[in-house]
Amino acid sequence: MNTENEALPPLAAPDQTLSTWHWLLGGAALVVLLAGLKAAAGVVTPLLLAAFLAIICAPPLTWMRRRGVPGSVAVLALFVAVGLAFFLLFLALQGAVESMAHQAPHYQARLFGLFDETMAWLAGRGVPAELLPDRPPLPALADLTGLARAVAGGVGQFTATTFLVLLAFMFLLLEETHLPGKLRAAFPRSRRGGVRARRFLRSVYRYLFIKSATSLATGLLVGVGLALIGVDFPVLWGILAGLLNFIPTVGSILAAIPAVLIAFLGLGVMEGLLALALYVAVNVVIGSVLEPRFMGHTLGLSPLVVLVSLMAWGWVLGPVGMLLSIPLTMIAKLALEAQPGTRWLAIMMSDRARGH
Numbered sequence: 565m566n567t568e569n570e571a572l573p574p575l576a577a578p579d580q581t582l583s584t585w586h587w588l589l590g591g592a593a594l595v596v597l598l599a600g601l602k603a604a605a606g607v608v609t610p611l612l613l614a615a616f617l618a619i620i621c622a623p624p625l626t627w628m629r630r631r632g633v634p635g636s637v638a639v640l641a642l643f644v645a646v647g648l649a650f651f652l653l654f655l656a657l658q659g660a661v662e663s664m665a666h667q668a669p670h671y672q673a674r675l676f677g678l679f680d681e682t683m684a685w686l687a688g689r690g691v692p693a694e695l696l697p698d699r700p701p702l703p704a705l706a707d708l709t710g711l712a713r714a715v716a717g718g719v720g721q722f723t724a725t726t727f728l729v730l731l732a733f734m735f736l737l738l739e740e741t742h743l744p745g746k747l748r749a750a751f752p753r754s755r756r757g758g759v760r761a762r763r764f765l766r767s768v769y770r771y772l773f774i775k776s777a778t779s780l781a782t783g784l785l786v787g788v789g790l791a792l793i794g795v796d797f798p799v800l801w802g803i804l805a806g807l808l809n810f811i812p813t814v815g816s817i818l819a820a821i822p823a824v825l826i827a828f829l830g831l832g833v834m835e836g837l838l839a840l841a842l843y844v845a846v847n848v849v850i851g852s853v854l855e856p857r858f859m860g861h862t863l864g865l866s867p868l869v870v871l872v873s874l875m876a877w878g879w880v881l882g883p884v885g886m887l888l889s890i891p892l893t894m895i896a897k898l899a900l901e902a903q904p905g906t907r908w909l910a911i912m913m914s915d916r917a918r919g920h
Contacts, residue, residue: 602880610725614732620776622769639737660800674829764902774858779809789842795827816847869913
């Protein structure tokens, strides 16, 4: 009898059982939260955009207040500046998309011509006709007119929510002026909790401000460079490069494909190679040299985490969610790093092992 009792496996400790249930309930709560965000995406997306704009504008707001500018005047100045930037962005996108829709048939015909020339060259080199692809699969790839219309529809949807984004942005800026006092009131006895909250907010402000600055520089360099090369629609490609710079690696590739294709079709092989070299140089200098230098290596994300966040936030919030996926995931990582009990999760999300 004693031998049988000794062979039985030990019962799970109560603490281990509670920990298992804790993680199960946390995972279920996360699924419910994501489903709720997806259902309310029409309201959540403008508020998230406004929150990111407010965070990006927090350093300039602080700088103006330290120079003696009244809080309401500083908020109004930033609101006017961001509103003007939105208006100019809309005008630039509208002009570029209309021009692209007008010239798309020319590029589509050029792409068909290159396809036919390539097939004729292969046939002349003895490639059997049954091995050569037919033209029918190509229109799905070459329908630049449909792409231009889709982009135009996206621009229209984007501008439809601009007013709500700017309104929420203004109120969030007003809220930021009272945030330090609220943190002191929220943690009156826990000095450590207040320090952690302020450290987390500083990390978020720093990350988004630097990332936005490098994205703006990427867009400007790409747009100006393509204009000097002579590629059509440089404003559109510059804006696209700046927005997709928020997505590591994948965003740069997606931004380069249409611009390089237009350069090859409209100008020739040499100009297409110059456009490709421009994208590579800009992304290497900014993404591999400047960003790590200003941000530090502690803000890296694992490639698997990048892929999962793109899929998850894209499913929840659509295309805007994909653009915001990496900043949202980075904010979550910074929040996990701020607490000793969850720091191990932040390390697992990082792109390298760290001991801190």
